[in-house]
Amino acid sequence: MKKIILCLTLFISTSIIAQSDKFNAAMSSSIKEYEAAKTAEENIAIAQKFIRIAEAEKTEWLPYYYAATIKAKMSIMGIGGDKDEVADEAQSLIDKAEALSKNNCEILVIKSMIATAKMIVDPQNRYMEFGTLINKYLAEAKKADANNPRPYILESSNLVNTPEQYGGGCNAAKPIAQKAMELFNSFKPASEIHPNWGKEMVEQILKNCK
Amino acid sequence: MIKSIVITLVNLLFINSIIAQSKIYGTVKGNKNKNLIAASITIVGTYDGTITDSLGKYKITTYEKGQFTVEVKCLGYKTTTQPLYLDNKNVEINFILKEEINELSAVTVTAGSFEAGDKKRTATVLTALDVYTTGGANGDITSAIKTLPGTQQVGEQEGLFVRGGAGYETKQMIDGLVVNNPFFSGAPDIATRGRFSPSLFKGNVFSTGGYSALYGQALSSVLLLESIDMPERSEASASITSVFAGASFQHLAKNKKSSIGINYGYTNLQPYFSVVKQKQTFSIFPTYQNVEANFRIKTKRNGMIKFYSSFSDGKMGLRTIDIDSVTLKNQFELRNNNWYNIITYKENLGKGWKLNTGISFSTNTDKINNKVIDNNNQPTITGKIYIDSKNFILRTKQELTVLRAVAEKRIKGISVVRFGTEYWFANNEYSFNGFKTNFKDRFTSLFAEADIYLTNNLAFKAGSRFENSSLINKNNISPRLSLAYKLGNKGQMSVAYGTFFQKPELDQIMQYNNTVINTGFNKATHYLINYIKNTSLQTFRVEAFYKKYNNLIKTFPDTTVNGNGYAKGFEIFWRDKKTIKFIDYWISYSYLDTKRDFLNYPSTLQPSFATPHTLSIVTKTFILKWKTGFNLTYNFATGRPYYNIVYNNNLSKYEILDEGKTIDYHNLGFSLNYLPNLGKKNAKTFIVLVASVTNVLNSNQIYSYRYSYNNLNKVAVTPTAKQFYFIGCFLSWGVDKTQDAINNNL
Numbered sequence: 019m020k021k022i023i024l025c026l027t028l029f030i031s032t033s034i035i036a037q038s039d040k041f042n043a044a045m046s047s048s049i050k051e052y053e054a055a056k057t058a059e060e061n062i063a064i065a066q067k068f069i070r071i072a073e074a075e076k077t078e079w080l081p082y083y084y085a086a087t088i089k090a091k092m093s094i095m096g097i098g099g100d101k102d103e104v105a106d107e108a109q110s111l112i113d114k115a116e117a118l119s120k121n122n123c124e125i126l127v128i129k130s131m132i133a134t135a136k137m138i139v140d141p142q143n144r145y146m147e148f149g150t151l152i153n154k155y156l157a158e159a160k161k162a163d164a165n166n167p168r169p170y171i172l173e174s175s176n177l178v179n180t181p182e183q184y185g186g187g188c189n190a191a192k193p194i195a196q197k198a199m200e201l202f203n204s205f206k207p208a209s210e211i212h213p214n215w216g217k218e219m220v221e222q223i224l225k226n227c228k
Numbered sequence: 229m230i231k232s233i234v235i236t237l238v239n240l241l242f243i244n245s246i247i248a249q250s251k252i253y254g255t256v257k258g259n260k261n262k263n264l265i266a267a268s269i270t271i272v273g274t275y276d277g278t279i280t281d282s283l284g285k286y287k288i289t290t291y292e293k294g295q296f297t298v299e300v301k302c303l304g305y306k307t308t309t310q311p312l313y314l315d316n317k318n319v320e321i322n323f324i325l326k327e328e329i330n331e332l333s334a335v336t337v338t339a340g341s342f343e344a345g346d347k348k349r350t351a352t353v354l355t356a357l358d359v360y361t362t363g364g365a366n367g368d369i370t371s372a373i374k375t376l377p378g379t380q381q382v383g384e385q386e387g388l389f390v391r392g393g394a395g396y397e398t399k400q401m402i403d404g405l406v407v408n409n410p411f412f413s414g415a416p417d418i419a420t421r422g423r424f425s426p427s428l429f430k431g432n433v434f435s436t437g438g439y440s441a442l443y444g445q446a447l448s449s450v451l452l453l454e455s456i457d458m459p460e461r462s463e464a465s466a467s468i469t470s471v472f473a474g475a476s477f478q479h480l481a482k483n484k485k486s487s488i489g490i491n492y493g494y495t496n497l498q499p500y501f502s503v504v505k506q507k508q509t510f511s512i513f514p515t516y517q518n519v520e521a522n523f524r525i526k527t528k529r530n531g532m533i534k535f536y537s538s539f540s541d542g543k544m545g546l547r548t549i550d551i552d553s554v555t556l557k558n559q560f561e562l563r564n565n566n567w568y569n570i571i572t573y574k575e576n577l578g579k580g581w582k583l584n585t586g587i588s589f590s591t592n593t594d595k596i597n598n599k600v601i602d603n604n605n606q607p608t609i610t611g612k613i614y615i616d617s618k619n620f621i622l623r624t625k626q627e628l629t630v631l632r633a634v635a636e637k638r639i640k641g642i643s644v645v646r647f648g649t650e651y652w653f654a655n656n657e658y659s660f661n662g663f664k665t666n667f668k669d670r671f672t673s674l675f676a677e678a679d680i681y682l683t684n685n686l687a688f689k690a691g692s693r694f695e696n697s698s699l700i701n702k703n704n705i706s707p708r709l710s711l712a713y714k715l716g717n718k719g720q721m722s723v724a725y726g727t728f729f730q731k732p733e734l735d736q737i738m739q740y741n742n743t744v745i746n747t748g749f750n751k752a753t754h755y756l757i758n759y760i761k762n763t764s765l766q767t768f769r770v771e772a773f774y775k776k777y778n779n780l781i782k783t784f785p786d787t788t789v790n791g792n793g794y795a796k797g798f799e800i801f802w803r804d805k806k807t808i809k810f811i812d813y814w815i816s817y818s819y820l821d822t823k824r825d826f827l828n829y830p831s832t833l834q835p836s837f838a839t840p841h842t843l844s845i846v847t848k849t850f851i852l853k854w855k856t857g858f859n860l861t862y863n864f865a866t867g868r869p870y871y872n873i874v875y876n877n878n879l880s881k882y883e884i885l886d887e888g889k890t891i892d893y894h895n896l897g898f899s900l901n902y903l904p905n906l907g908k909k910n911a912k913t914f915i916v917l918v919a920s921v922t923n924v925l926n927s928n929q930i931y932s933y934r935y936s937y938n939n940l941n942k943v944a945v946t947p948t949a950k951q952f953y954f955i956g957c958f959l960s961w962g963v964d965k966t967q968d969a970i971n972n973n974l
Contacts, residue, residue, distance in 0.1 A: 040275075044275050059266070059281075062266050062279060063278070063279050066268045066277070066278075066279050067275070067277070069268070070268075070270050070274075070275050070276070070277045071275050073270065073272070074272075074273050074274055074275055100764075101764075102764060103303075139764055139765075140764060140765065140805070142357070142805075142812070142850065143355055143357060146460065150460075181852050181853065183852065183853060183855060183906075184852070184906060
């Protein structure tokens with residue numbers, strides 16, 4: 019009889035844990051799907067999946083974060099619709115993430131990425147507004163978490179894409195990329211489903227900037 | 229026993245979760261049975277959902293059981309929900325979504341207008357930066373606007389000559405309030421620059437016809453200038469150039485809720501005219517001083533109070549060979565004072581109400597001292613009245629006070645109604661050789677309009693305007709209507725109709741007893757149709773128009789409103805920032821057929837300010853490697869007619885003694901801007917070096933001809949010099965003004 023009770027207790031407690039397990043499981047599988055997504059349709063579908071998880075959970079910033087990241091990258095790559103509209107969607111998603119988690123380094127990095135997406139649509143006319151935001155969010159991100167490699171990853175990537183005359187190029191990007199790499203090697207994401215992307219980006223920069 | 233219970237339990241759970249699977253499937257469609265792709269379907273509160281495929285189909289598999297809600301979302305459509313009971317069965321649910329009318333996807337009523345700098349990206353055509361980087365425009369708003377279709381390349385008078393209209397038929401408004409003297413005062417046959425720097429404005433709407441009932445007193449066109457809100461940050465700046473020097477300071481409060489700024493500019497053309505010879509000689513080299521001040525305050529409800537004041541003082545004196553004699557010269561001396569003030573207040577009143585109000589006051593004084601002088605520059609009297617009458621002193625003072633209030637209420641969806649009123653008080657004083665006259669006009673208007681969006685694809689703007697002028701003692705009512713229909717694929721068609729009234733120019737009707745001749749409002753009726761296709765980097769626009777003029781002033785045989793005319797034509801505009809990498813270019817072509825009978829014209833004529841074909845090609849590129857922008861503008865216009873209209877004493881009427889067409893007009897303008905500190909992270913000073921030249925090809929430019937009193941001497945009206953060169957250095961501190969390629973002083 020005791021065993022039955024034990025069993026039942028076990029069963030009940032698993033079902034309590036189950037809810038967060040369900041979240042983690044859904045997130046991990048979605049993150050895998052996202053990493054594999056290539057076409058516009060796959061990206062839209064997986065972003066939508068993150069949005070569903072976010073709306074069901076209501077208190078988790080991570081699903082909004084991933085959905086915004088996907089949309090920001092889609093806008094930059096120019097897939098899945100008008101660059102401006104996709105970037106605006108990313109912005110509204112990251113705003114929702116930020117409402118749940120303030121002063122979050124990872125979120126600020128994506129805000130910077132979205133500003134880049136908005137700027138490159140029409141750099142001549144938008145540099146004033148978005149160029150300032152790109153750097154402002156990166157600075158805030160570094161301040162929010164000095165040990166997070168991603169603000170540095172984005173910064174070095176921005177520098178690589180800036181001509182040398184403007185303080186960009188490999189010489190400027192390399193030390194930042196090296197710092198990003200150092201931080202990356204000691205960085206431990208809070209959990210399996212927390213952001214941990216960008217290593218390949220730095221490796222690529224370091225490889226190209228030998 | 230226990231074991232079996234556990235196994236059973238586990239099995240039950242396991243099997244349960246396998247069996248308890250429901251399938252929901254179906255289609256999502258919009259109006260006209262259109263399949264909606266990538267619409268999202270969610271079982272609310274769960275992770276389950278999907279998006280529709282390319283056929284608008286979806287399929288969801290879920291293990292959930294019980295009462296749920298399904299939600300369908302698609303951009304541009306209203307979100308729809310439906311209750312759903314899940315109990316392991318397959319359910320087909322087909323959705324039809326209703327279109328949502330929103331600003332992003334709705335059609336915009338654009339007939340006749342070019343919006344620039346507006347945040348709404350469907351409308352971006354010219355921004356402040358575009359004005360600065362238009363080769364040959366030298367940072368003058370009007371010169372840059374002249375590269376847009378509908379305008380004429382008139383160089384001997386200031387103003388925008390739009391679609392067969394005279395320069396005074398275009399009015400400039402700042403934040404909705406009409407500006408009395410938007411151009412610097414100048415000498416006859418020389419077009420002057422606009423008084424206002426492009427950097428004062430965040431955007432402009434240039435309407436070449438069929439414009440909104442919110443504006444009036446412009447037969448042809450309005451240029452709506454919208455002043456900037458808060459500056460981006462505090463900064464100090466200075467400039468030194470071949471013709472002027474200036475300094476300004478702008479302070480933005482830490483909380484970004486208020487700002488204050490001052491600006492001083494000094495212009496002196498003596499050094500430049502000493503190096504580059506002009507066709508005139510100068511008794512007084514043109515000099516101007518200009519002081520500007522501004523403040524801006526954000527209100528609690530996100531409204532804004534803006535104040536701007538500008539005072540300028542200028543003088544010039546120039547000598548030209550007198551047209552009526554071989555030995556004498558004509559000396560024109562001018563002293564000008566202008567003071568312009570505007571304060572505006574806009575506020576969100578809540579519940580969809582918005583209020584825009586403003587007061588402006590301007591006063592402009594011109595003192596002209598004209599003399600006929602001999603070889604030793606001494607005044608002379610010849611005894612010939614047609615020469616001696618050129619010895620005069622004319623003093624004019626123009627004051628205008630404008631009060632304006634417009635309320636806006638959002639009605640259903642994004643449809644809005646606006647209504648408002650204006651009161652202008654104009655005081656014009658003339659003193660001609662000591663003989664004084666004075667004209668006062670109290671002008672009132674009431675207006676209302678509605679923007680109604682029937683669907684995302686169909687919208688119309690309907691409005692009407694009532695006006696009364698005390699000076700001419702007349703009323704008018706002018707209805708306006710425009711309609712826009714979206715054709716899909718970012719293209720849209722618009723049509724517009726409207727009647728437009730304008731007070732006659734004072735010099736056409738004034739009498740020397742402080743009254744005016746009984747006339748009435750000039751009238752123009754516009755009909756236009758356009759097609760516009762817009763993406764964020766490309767704009768294509770074609771527009772055809774017909775404009776009927778009535779009640780134009782005839783000054784002979786009596787001063788009446790019996791003048792009339794027409795203008796018709798079409799225009800093409802293409803701007804492209806996409807096709808050629810790093811090159812932004814636009815092409816404007818205008819075809820115009822216009823004739824009118826007004827003033828002393830003996831018959832219906834093509835006016836001297838209109839030509840059939842006008843073409844502009846503007847290109848700009850910025851070469852990152854050199855940190856330098858290169859801007860090239862080519863303006864072309866066919867020749868314009870000129871007439872020598874003379875009174876024939878024997879026949880007691882005016883006749884054309886001589887007429888002809890000027891040569892074609894070509895002007896290739898070039899400018900470059902070099903930004904040496906661009907991208908230097910720690911540079912404290914931001915520097916822009918500018919060099920520009922007009923008429924690079926040194927083409928002969930003839931605007932018109934003037935005739936002597938005896939009709940024997942015919943003199944071409946040409947620019948004061950074939951080319952204008954400019955070099956300048958603009959500095960700013962406290963900001964990396966990286967993209968504001970040329971400082972705001974130009």
